[in-house]
Amino acid sequence: MKSILVLLLGLILFTGCKKEAEPNKENETAASADSTASGREELKMYEMSEMAALMEQMYAENMMLKQRIVSGDTLGNFPQHFLKIHASAMTDESENDAFFKEQAANFIKAQELIYKDSVNAEKHFNDAVSACVKCHEQKCGGPIPRIKKLYIK
Incomplete structure (x- = not known):
């Protein structure tokens, strides 16, 4: 059993590391035309939505x-551009529902309180982080571990 596993792992490594020759300029255009003709889509660069970019900016500023x-x-x-959370275009516009709007308002309220009541800034900051986590638990769970790193312990 162990030898089969080693053999399988070796085969995967050998075939996975196979280097293919790079096409030259003449072959490149022919290969591009072939991929289009065969129905395969060309790779597209991921572009962040306005909301994703705003959230990245808010994360950095909150750090x-x-x-x-x-x-x-x-x-x-208080960074006024945080208010764009209410109007920024989302990746999936159907996610901009009543729940999101309520959570965004909770986030903004907690975020504003950090600056208005600096004596309790730590509590308000953690409340803002909790608003993010609560929303992401329902909408897009991927960034939750990263968001939780914002908590002040």
């Missing part, structure tokens, strides 16, 4: 805000 709260630095002002 910096977390450090300022922990170190006791001044917090500055």
Whole structure:
């Protein structure tokens, strides 16, 4: 059994590491025409939706805000572009439902409180992170482990 597993693993590694010759310029256009003619789609670069890009920006800014709260630095002002959460185009527009709108409002309220009530900034910050997690539990669970790294412990 062990030898079969080793043989199978070796076969996978051998075939997976096979290097194919790179096509030259003349063959490249012919190969491109062949792939189009055979019905295969060409690879397309993933483009983030407005909402995904905004959430990436909010994540980065909240990582910096977390450090300022922990170190006791001044917090500055609420980032007004966070309000775009209500209007940004989503990857799947059907996800912009009543639940999302309620969670987005909860997130914005908690986020604004961080700046208005800096004495309790840590609590408000964690409330904002919880709003993100709660929404992502229903909508798009992939980023939850990353979002949870924002919590101030």
